[in-house]
Amino acid sequence: MPEVAAPRQEPLRTEFEFELPRGYVDESGTVHRRGAMRLATARDELVPLRDVRVRENPAYLSVVLLGRVITRLGSLPSVHDGTVENMFASDLAFLQDFYRQINAEGHTRAAVACPHCEESFEVELAGSRLGES
Numbered sequence: 120m121p122e123v124a125a126p127r128q129e130p131l132r133t134e135f136e137f138e139l140p141r142g143y144v145d146e147s148g149t150v151h152r153r154g155a156m157r158l159a160t161a162r163d164e165l166v167p168l169r170d171v172r173v174r175e176n177p178a179y180l181s182v183v184l185l186g187r188v189i190t191r192l193g194s195l196p197s198v199h200d201g202t203v204e205n206m207f208a209s210d211l212a213f214l215q216d217f218y219r220q221i222n223a224e225g226h227t228r229a230a231v232a233c234p235h236c237e238e239s240f241e242v243e244l245a246g247s248r249l250g251e252s
Contacts, residue, residue, distance in 0.1 A: 151193025
């Protein structure tokens with residue numbers, strides 16, 4: 120009897136690349152737009168709750184959380200909550216949505232509708248540009 124090959128299972132994807140709409144500007148004026156975010160663990164979501172800054176201002180939770188899960192941004196040696204704190208508001212909003220997409224839904228696509236014709240379609244949030252593969 121011939122052996123039946125087990126179906127090949129794809130490895131779990133735990134890191135997702137992104138491109139910021141504006142980009143983080145470091146002290147020397149360099150703009151950093153491309154980066155990566157990893158999936159959050161339960162610990163990532165629990166540890167910030169003990170942070171004094173989060174207790175004093177719950178809105179700071181996303182800053183601390185994103186500082187834990189962004190694994191790289193441009194050529195910066197490290198990314199932390201201080202980095203996220205100094206991002207443009209539009210980039211922070213983008214990263215909050217991106218975090219929700221990869222952690223809650225498991226992918227980086229979002230359903231949207233055209234504001235003019237109301238046709239529904241999906242967009243890729245991971246930063247790919249028109250014409251890129």
